[in-house]
Amino acid sequence: MRLRNGDGSRGYVSAWMGRSNETALRTASLLNRQNAAGWEDHALVLDVPDDATELLLFAGLTGKGEISVDKVTVQAAGTDAPLTWTERIDNTGNFGALTRTPLVPPSPGPVRHDES
Amino acid sequence: MRISIFGILALALFATGGVSAQPRCEPYPPYPTRCLRPVADGWSLVPGVGRQRQDGVVMANGLAPATRNVRLQAEVMGPSGGTARGAIILRDQGPDPVDRLRDRWLAYRPRLHGSPQDRSPEIYFLLRGGLERRIPLAAWRGKRIQVRCG
Numbered sequence: 001m002r003l004r005n006g007d008g009s010r011g012y013v014s015a016w017m018g019r020s021n022e023t024a025l026r027t028a029s030l031l032n033r034q035n036a037a038g039w040e041d042h043a044l045v046l047d048v049p050d051d052a053t054e055l056l057l058f059a060g061l062t063g064k065g066e067i068s069v070d071k072v073t074v075q076a077a078g079t080d081a082p083l084t085w086t087e088r089i090d091n092t093g094n095f096g097a098l099t100r101t102p103l104v105p106p107s108p109g110p111v112r113h114d115e116s
Numbered sequence: 117m118r119i120s121i122f123g124i125l126a127l128a129l130f131a132t133g134g135v136s137a138q139p140r141c142e143p144y145p146p147y148p149t150r151c152l153r154p155v156a157d158g159w160s161l162v163p164g165v166g167r168q169r170q171d172g173v174v175m176a177n178g179l180a181p182a183t184r185n186v187r188l189q190a191e192v193m194g195p196s197g198g199t200a201r202g203a204i205i206l207r208d209q210g211p212d213p214v215d216r217l218r219d220r221w222l223a224y225r226p227r228l229h230g231s232p233q234d235r236s237p238e239i240y241f242l243l244r245g246g247l248e249r250r251i252p253l254a255a256w257r258g259k260r261i262q263v264r265c266g
Contacts, residue, residue, distance in 0.1 A: 044264075048256040050257050052257055054252075055251040055263065057263065072251075073263070075258060075262055076262070077262035078260070083260075103159060
């Protein structure tokens, strides 16, 4: 994905993978740099579960401003491609860590402050 | 196809009916029903953006302080892009626009996860407002994929 910020805001992208058992996997959010002027590329690398139904790709903003989203595609990734951080969300809406794999973030990268 | 949104302004328009497309309401496991508004090329506008002011009050859709004792689902992002989770109960005192906001939130029924310790002025509460696109995964089951620009 490519995201472009507006003034004073940061674009981000994340995704949910829905599963037939009504749980979901949510990825970490990949953010553009603060005040970045041009387009920034982001990629999510995911292992698709056997019961996956669909990917909900989400683009949003922190703060007021404008975000632009360019063409999005899905393609096969090599087994050595580093996975994006994901966590499981159960049918009560609670979050539970499933996999914690280091991100390859935009610079400066996201830092998680999890409270487990 | 390239599409844009204009942050809180666009979402405020959405909240007040300023966008003409009809919303599509649907189940959203594991969460309750939500309503999306189609925009272009498979993307939909998702309602709800919140922001925390320096005094700790959560703003939403740029309309009014949140005035409810309910939990809302949100993502908390710090100035470094950090995220946190936990629970915050929005509290209230609110003027009229809150009623409109409350109606919208009741329709969307989000819950809040945020870190009570992480209430710096620069932390934003994102109530999943923005753009969303659905991508079927049946053909990709059991495989590793990369979602990126083509």
